[in-house]
Amino acid sequence: MINLENFFPSFDIFESINLNLREGLKHVVVLELLKHEQVHGVIGPQHSTEEKFVTELGQKVHVPIISFTARTSVLPDTENHYFVRTAIDDAVQTRALAAICKGFQWAEVVILYEETDYGCRFISHLNKALQDVEIGQVHLVAVPSSAKNSHLRKELSMLNEKKTGVFLVHMNPSLGFRLFALTQKVGMMSEGYSWIITDSVSNFLNSMDSVTRVSMEGVVGIRPYVPYSDNLEKFKERWTRNSMVQNKNRGQVVDLNAYGLWAYDTITALAIAVEKIGPVNSSPLYAKIAKNGTKHDDLRISTFRPRLLRELSSTKFRGLSGDFELIDGKLKPSAFEIFNVIGTGERRVGFWTTYGGIRRQFINSSDHDQAKTYSTSTAELKNIVWPGDLTSQPKGWLPSILRIGVPWKSGYKEFVSVTDIDPATNRTHNPTGFAIDIFNETLKFLPFKIKYEFYCL
Numbered sequence: 001m002i003n004l005e006n007f008f009p010s011f012d013i014f015e016s017i018n019l020n021l022r023e024g025l026k027h028v029v030v031l032e033l034l035k036h037e038q039v040h041g042v043i044g045p046q047h048s049t050e051e052k053f054v055t056e057l058g059q060k061v062h063v064p065i066i067s068f069t070a071r072t073s074v075l076p077d078t079e080n081h082y083f084v085r086t087a088i089d090d091a092v093q094t095r096a097l098a099a100i101c102k103g104f105q106w107a108e109v110v111i112l113y114e115e116t117d118y119g120c121r122f123i124s125h126l127n128k129a130l131q132d133v134e135i136g137q138v139h140l141v142a143v144p145s146s147a148k149n150s151h152l153r154k155e156l157s158m159l160n161e162k163k164t165g166v167f168l169v170h171m172n173p174s175l176g177f178r179l180f181a182l183t184q185k186v187g188m189m190s191e192g193y194s195w196i197i198t199d200s201v202s203n204f205l206n207s208m209d210s211v212t213r214v215s216m217e218g219v220v221g222i223r224p225y226v227p228y229s230d231n232l233e234k235f236k237e238r239w240t241r242n243s244m245v246q247n248k249n250r251g252q253v254v255d256l257n258a259y260g261l262w263a264y265d266t267i268t269a270l271a272i273a274v275e276k277i278g279p280v281n282s283s284p285l286y287a288k289i290a291k292n293g294t295k296h297d298d299l300r301i302s303t304f305r306p307r308l309l310r311e312l313s314s315t316k317f318r319g320l321s322g323d324f325e326l327i328d329g330k331l332k333p334s335a336f337e338i339f340n341v342i343g344t345g346e347r348r349v350g351f352w353t354t355y356g357g358i359r360r361q362f363i364n365s366s367d368h369d370q371a372k373t374y375s376t377s378t379a380e381l382k383n384i385v386w387p388g389d390l391t392s393q394p395k396g397w398l399p400s401i402l403r404i405g406v407p408w409k410s411g412y413k414e415f416v417s418v419t420d421i422d423p424a425t426n427r428t429h430n431p432t433g434f435a436i437d438i439f440n441e442t443l444k445f446l447p448f449k450i451k452y453e454f455y456c457l
Helices: 002-007 027-037 048-061 090-103 117-132 149-160 173-185 210-215 230-246 258-277 304-313 434-443
Strands: 065-067 083-085 108-114 137-143 166-170 194-197 220-224 286-289 300-302 317-319 322-324 336-342 345-353 357-359 402-406 452-456
Touching (some): 027 048, 048 083, 083 304, 090 220, 090 345, 117 137, 117 166, 173 210, 230 258, 258 304, 300 304
Parallel strands (some): 108 166, 402 452
Antiparallel strands (some): 317 322, 336 345
């Protein structure tokens, strides 16, 4: 209840909004709230498995369903007037991911995603975003939520044989952390590999152990950018104190990420919307009964709920997560920060915005001189340390080892001279001579490194 305590101190109207908290917002709980508690707004659901039923129910009885965790929608927007999403839409995140892949000039990407309804909807957005930037070589690997380590290891081994070096991971943090622990063990966190994580993992990095964090060194991730503010810092201090008190027996502090801030701003927006409506007059709140031949015919349609939806849709304020504004029932797109996992910590290397593209420093949309130019260059970013402790950007593919033939003969040693030959393979390690010098000098002009071995012909 820390949010309401912050919002209402200057008002003598604490009773104007009442939060009816329920553990696990399943469809039976929503039905109970609508029938018996006469609620005018529902915050939830937090899990996509309940989303379709709850949003359809909200549309039927005209009750706003407000979710700070839903990043996509199971229903078309035209059928979802009463579904309000106060989190950044995944269509925006996928544009940021596609821009980064394009900026690094990767022509091929392997996407490992969790095999859920939400995961499939995310992939639909991501496929479109990658196609829009002309990255057509996309390989999809669906991973079951219940996948055991043996399954993950098998998938990684098969991917390692494809010689593709760019991997994008979108899955729940628990599954993602197990994946990266195995990735290091099979040798796929070494030179030549690139790993990108979506905010499904990056929002929860502070909750993983130090061993897992080390296994992710060199990973690049994105997550919603939360700008600094005095109110945010004060709230974090109160949150930490309260969390320490509530979890003193377990000795841990619950981490506050973007979802926690969106939840806070959601309740704040709802409270502001209620205050804008003011006291309800004596006109009946329930104008008619919703009847359409279903078992939920006893649910009544409220005349207050559409007003609440209108006021909520027009509510704007500076929240803890940044500017709060809804456009077509979704939170207005903001910036994503791009970061690099280094050692036991992480380093911010830049930003992506819908108006400015990839930038080293955050630019506000009101800064017209900079915001009017959309940057697609990753050269704007700070230096990134890639897997294998490399500072040079991987090319996105793992080249095979080239077999260089050496036409060795007993004469003309000034051109080619060989002193050691493996009789089993004909391989030689240190050939010398003018021809070898020319070959080595030529390699210096290539924009990338190649691996090679010499074999005597």
